[in-house]
Amino acid sequence: MNYTPFSRCPSDLHLAESLILRGCHPLPRRRCFSPTTTPQTTPHKTHIFDDISRFLSYKSDLDLPIPQLLQIANTPLRLVLDVGAGAGAFAAAMKVRNITVLSTTMNLGTPNNEAAAQRGLIPLHVPLQQRFPVFDGVVDLVRCGHGVNRWIPMMALEFLLYDVDRVLRSGGYFWLDHFFSKGVDLQKVYTPLIGKLGYKKVKWATGNKTDSKNGEVYLTALLQKPVMR
Incomplete structure (x- = not known):
């Protein structure tokens, strides 16, 4: 993954998950900063409030x-x-x-x-x-x-x-x-x-x-x- 040191890290989630699924864990990031979550990137409420009633009935x-x-x-x-x-x-x-x-x-x-x-x-x-x-x-x-x-x-x-x-x-x-x-x-x-x-x-x-x-x-x-x- 290429990036400018001491700048914002590019998203590597897709690559990271591909590696994790193959048993290879990505190394920690060096000298780049995780982006701050914004309202546009937070999960939609349908993901947060999925159905818990199936565990109660x-x-x-x-x-x-x-x-x-x-x-x-x-x-x-x-x-x-x-x-x-x-x-x-x-x-x-x-x-x-x-x-x-x-x-x-x-x-x-x-x-x-x-x-x-x-x-x-x-x-x-x-x-x-x-x-x-x-x-x-x-x-x-x-x-x-x-x-x-x-x-x-x-x-x-x-x-x-x-x-x-x-x-x-x-x-x-x-x-x-x-x-x-x-x-x-x-x-x-x-x-x-x-x-x-x-x-x-x-x-x-x-x-x-x-x-x-x-x-x-x-x-x-x-x-x-x-x-x-």
Whole structure:
């Protein structure tokens, strides 16, 4: 990236995200200044106030409303990691309950990080295949949303699952929220992969993906990490 030293930095978000998605983190900028955000560059309110009601209501067995989640956990949730969080709707719903949520999110043409920050949330600009920037065994709950699905290469998905295990505390919970795949793959590939973690099944619900043309199904699973191995 070319720029005049001690001047305004040109935007490198597209290049930076391309590198991050390939596992290469850009070096810190040297001797140029980040532009000041103006009203024209702030996220539109539709990105900031996305729908949080889906985390509060029960429509099918695939749903796990936050009140039910907290009742099932039966232990205080202090620190939560939301993987593939978008603009942070889940974190916003948890914030009113005084629960801290770290949200991993990429922009990819949509100002998700800016929207999450404007809601007073904590956006972590990291891709799915990166080691989580969180210490070992300190997270009470890890949620993986719609960003974690069958299009992730198997090696990357296995890496993600074992990094979830790394950051979860003993007895912590892993929530796979509306994971979708082909029905046969869920039975033969993904269920055995998830089973390798050795977690207790607290909730395991499947249902047909209504807009699918390839026989895809949804899985919502709440799993508990063993207290001792």
